[in-house]
Every structure is written in C-alpha cells, then in structure tokens.
Amino acid sequence: MSVKVEELHGGGALPLRIRNVRKVYRTGKKGVEAVKNMNLDIEPGELITLLGPSGCGKTTTLRMVAGLETITAGDVFIGDSRVNDLPPSKRNVGVGFESYALYPPLNVRENLSYGLKAGRRVADPDKIVDELADRLEMRDLLSLRPASLSSGQKQRVALARALIRKPPVLLLDEPLGHLDAAARQHVRRELKLLQRQFGYTTIVVTHDQLEAMTLSDRMAVMNGGIIQQYGTPDEIFDDPANIFVADFVGEPSINLFPATVVRDGGRTLVRVGADVLEVAARTATDGAEVMVGLRPQDCHGKGVTKGLTGTVFVYEDLLEHGIARVNHPGVPDKPLVIQTPAELQLSPGASVTFSAPPNRIYLFDKDSGVRIR
Ligand SMILES: Nc1ncnc2c1ncn2[C@@H]1O[C@H](COP(=O)(O)OP(=O)(O)OP(=O)(O)O)[C@@H](O)[C@H]1O
Ligand SMILES: [Mg+2]
Incomplete structure (x- = not known):
C-alpha cells in the first residue's frame, strides 16, 4: 500500500x-x-x-x-x-x-x-x-x-x-x-x-x-x-x-547623498551641487537639508538633458545593461552608480546626464532617516 x-x-x-x-x-x-x-x-x-x-x-x-x-x-x-x-x-x-x-x-x-x-x-x-x-x-x-x-x-x-x-x-x-x-x-x-x-x-x-x-x-x-x-x-x-530599508534592499545599492530642498510653486526640487532634480515629495520644507535616495535601476541616461551631470569613472558592460560609476561635483564622497541601457556604451572620462522619474527619487530626514513624503 x-x-x-x-x-x-x-x-x-x-x-x-x-x-x-x-x-x-x-x-x-x-x-x-x-x-x-x-x-x-x-x-x-x-x-x-x-x-x-x-x-x-x-x-x-x-x-x-x-x-x-x-x-x-x-x-x-x-x-x-x-x-x-x-x-x-x-x-x-x-x-x-x-x-x-x-x-x-x-x-x-x-x-x-x-x-x-x-x-x-x-x-x-x-x-x-x-x-x-x-x-x-x-x-x-x-x-x-x-x-x-x-x-x-x-x-x-x-x-x-x-x-x-x-x-x-x-x-x-x-x-x-x-x-x-x-x-x-x-x-x-x-x-x-x-x-x-x-x-x-x-x-x-x-x-x-x-x-x-x-x-x-x-x-x-x-x-x-x-x-x-x-x-x-x-x-x-x-x-x-x-x-x-532603502539601503539594505536593492542590488546594486541605492545611491544616498545630501541635497537641499527647493520649493518651486507646486513642485518640489532638490539641489545637488549645480544641478536640480524634481521629486514627488510634497511635505518637504523649502531649504531643508535632506538625504536623497536614487536607485541605480531607476536612473536613465539616454536623451536626457536635465538632471545630474557627472563624469564616468568606471563602466561595466553586463550585456543586458551597463553599470556606470559617475563622479558628480555635488556628491564629493563617492561615485553615483547608475544602470544604463546596453546600447549606451560609456567610456571613462565621458560626461553623462541622467535623471529618474520624480516618484522614484526618495527623500529622507537627515537625522532620523524617516522617509519624507
Ligand atoms: N543567548 C544569548 N545571550 C545573550 N545575548 C544573546 C544571546 N543570543 C543572542 N544574543 C544577542 O542578541 C542579539 C540578537 O541576536 P540574534 O542571534 O537574534 O541575531 P541574528 O539577527 O540572528 O544575527 P545573525 O544574522 O548573526 O544570525 C545580538 O546582540 C546577540 O549578541
Ligand atoms: Mg541568526
């Protein structure tokens, strides 16, 4: 049986x-x-x-x-x-x-x-x-x-x-x-x-x-x-x-860097060095120093004219996409990591401008680390 x-x-x-x-x-x-x-x-x-x-x-x-x-x-x-x-x-x-x-x-x-x-x-x-x-x-x-x-x-x-x-x-x-x-x-x-x-x-x-x-x-x-x-x-x-949570989950890790909030009418922007990014957070106060979280997967760098402009430091071709490490003058401590489409072959020393949709750019309180929405 x-x-x-x-x-x-x-x-x-x-x-x-x-x-x-x-x-x-x-x-x-x-x-x-x-x-x-x-x-x-x-x-x-x-x-x-x-x-x-x-x-x-x-x-x-x-x-x-x-x-x-x-x-x-x-x-x-x-x-x-x-x-x-x-x-x-x-x-x-x-x-x-x-x-x-x-x-x-x-x-x-x-x-x-x-x-x-x-x-x-x-x-x-x-x-x-x-x-x-x-x-x-x-x-x-x-x-x-x-x-x-x-x-x-x-x-x-x-x-x-x-x-x-x-x-x-x-x-x-x-x-x-x-x-x-x-x-x-x-x-x-x-x-x-x-x-x-x-x-x-x-x-x-x-x-x-x-x-x-x-x-x-x-x-x-x-x-x-x-x-x-x-x-x-x-x-x-x-x-x-x-x-x-943002930092612990995700591979490659999320980019985290300081920025200043700029309220511009109904829009919220953050200033990173000489560049600005539009973000979705509505409760951020003008002039606040915050931490920005930007996932490498959310960055797009093809045909982008407004966003963060930096210099490619290392580029890895992973066939289905590339991973670029980019030095940005507003983020002095470490290169930003961005995922780029395969056809956008980048070489070290090249200038690249990239951005992400506003709702994919997170703001965090600099002291508590809590998300600002
Ligand atoms: N029997 C014990 N006596 C005293 N402290 C303990 C004991 N077991 C665990 N701890 C402490 O409790 C905390 C949590 O330990 P725990 O083993 O639950 O962590 P964990 O998340 O499983 O870590 P890991 O990923 O290393 O396995 C640690 O600070 C650890 O040193
Ligand atoms: Mg354990």
Whole structure:
C-alpha cells in the first residue's frame, strides 16, 4: 500500500501572530534587548522572511516562536492558541535550525523516518522519505551518517527533517546558507514549491536580500531588534519606509547623498551641487537639508538633458545593461552608480546626464532617516 505525502498533512495551515514581543537576554548584570516590542501577523499558508544584518534579532525571534527561548514580554499566537507557555513539541511547529542535532548513530534515512513517525504509525515511511529526498536532490545522502556530512549536506537534511511531518507552521533559520550557488537555487525553488503545495505558514530567516526577495510573500526588514518595514518585496523595494530599508534592499545599492530642498510653486526640487532634480515629495520644507535616495535601476541616461551631470569613472558592460560609476561635483564622497541601457556604451572620462522619474527619487530626514513624503 502506498501512502501519499499529502495524507500526512497535519491538519491545515494556521495563522501566526506576534504581539508586543520583547526579548531581553540577561548576561551578568547587563541586559541585551535583542527584540523590542515586535508585532507581526502572518496569514495561513503565507511565507514571510525576516531579513536584516547580523545581530538584529532574527534568530531570537524565531526561537521564541519555536519555544526554544523564553519570551520576556508579549504573546505569540499560533492559530487560536497562545503558545508562550507550551513546549516546542506542543506548538505545531516544524523547526529547521542548523544547530538542531541529528542522532549520530542513525543514518540520514533513519533520522528522517524517526522524525516522521515520532511515536505515530506511518504505513510506508521509506516511500515518503524517498519522495522528499528526490525533491531536495539528496537521495545519495540517505545512507550516510550525520558525522560524514558536509555543512551544506547537513543543511539539506535539517530542511528535510523540518518538512517531513508537514507542520502547520514551519520555522527555518538560514536554511540555504551553506549551499553552493547551484544547490541554493534548486533548494530554494523546491522549498517554495513544497511550501505552496502543502501550505505551511512559514518564517524563513535570512540576511540575503535576494533570497528574501525571491522567496517571500511578505518580508520583515529588521534592524536593532525592531521591524523597520513589513510588506511585499515590491512594496519594500519601491516604497521604502526609511533610509535603512532603502539601503539594505536593492542590488546594486541605492545611491544616498545630501541635497537641499527647493520649493518651486507646486513642485518640489532638490539641489545637488549645480544641478536640480524634481521629486514627488510634497511635505518637504523649502531649504531643508535632506538625504536623497536614487536607485541605480531607476536612473536613465539616454536623451536626457536635465538632471545630474557627472563624469564616468568606471563602466561595466553586463550585456543586458551597463553599470556606470559617475563622479558628480555635488556628491564629493563617492561615485553615483547608475544602470544604463546596453546600447549606451560609456567610456571613462565621458560626461553623462541622467535623471529618474520624480516618484522614484526618495527623500529622507537627515537625522532620523524617516522617509519624507
Ligand atoms: N543567548 C544569548 N545571550 C545573550 N545575548 C544573546 C544571546 N543570543 C543572542 N544574543 C544577542 O542578541 C542579539 C540578537 O541576536 P540574534 O542571534 O537574534 O541575531 P541574528 O539577527 O540572528 O544575527 P545573525 O544574522 O548573526 O544570525 C545580538 O546582540 C546577540 O549578541
Ligand atoms: Mg541568526
């Protein structure tokens, strides 16, 4: 008799709610506030990522949801249950942490079917293990023992172990970090397919913005224990809430440089050296010193006569487009990076004028970094 993987589904996806959650680690006399009053809603079957730099509180958040770390204040709800006081095994979560130990005496197949059964009777565990191993391209690992696995291989096994019981909530900490580029792409795609197919409500922790962009339904960009912005990848990229988010997301990075606001009737302009750019922000005050954010992808430099004029310093031809680094006299510290159409071949020393649509030029408060709209 064959058992379909689907038959083991643990009973439908659940919403996950994080309410005013804080985490203070006590180390000696001092406390480290790793997570500060966090609120996050994840819909059933949604895949969200926690994205942010090292030390921003991603792992801490995941461990509190999983039940591996106590919650200093606030509540976590999975479905209708407040889970603060439940042990990990009672929380309906599947956890893929790198540090999660596999049983050394068992080979990978045995480890996976052990995780699958966990006290239940499963008719044909081998078949389920084989199916999942095929999808994650790890069939050749099944007969190996944990000690002989590379870190990338361990990571696949940890992922398989988290997936195999079809948990309603799946929590993955840097699940692809140790994989090489090709494996990473494959496993990322399979993870997303499996997640869609089985509808796990999923949190993936990553510090890789491209991974977050390609995996997420929504992403929470974190810094200093605080969610800076929560939204779809497009919202985060196109409508950053502050300078941190604008700078953290996007490749090549956004150009950030100081400028002065000039109100001109109904229009808002910013002055950069001798040049001006028209921007969409309506609440900027005349004469204010602001930071401007300009994405390389939004700059266009063909047939443009008004905008920023600078001198090409380095030009890279990337076939589908070019990337030029341009020195501008109004931005003395660093060259501006612009993406240019392939047919516009630029050479070092050439003068180039470029601009962007007003609604694609962001203004930020110089002190707080908050977006001026
Ligand atoms: N067990 C602990 N005891 C004390 N401080 C801790 C502990 N675990 C984490 N921290 C601190 O809490 C903060 C958040 O750490 P966390 O591991 O959650 O960050 P992260 O976003 O996962 O970083 P990374 O990308 O490096 O994994 C850091 O300042 C870290 O030093
Ligand atoms: Mg971490």
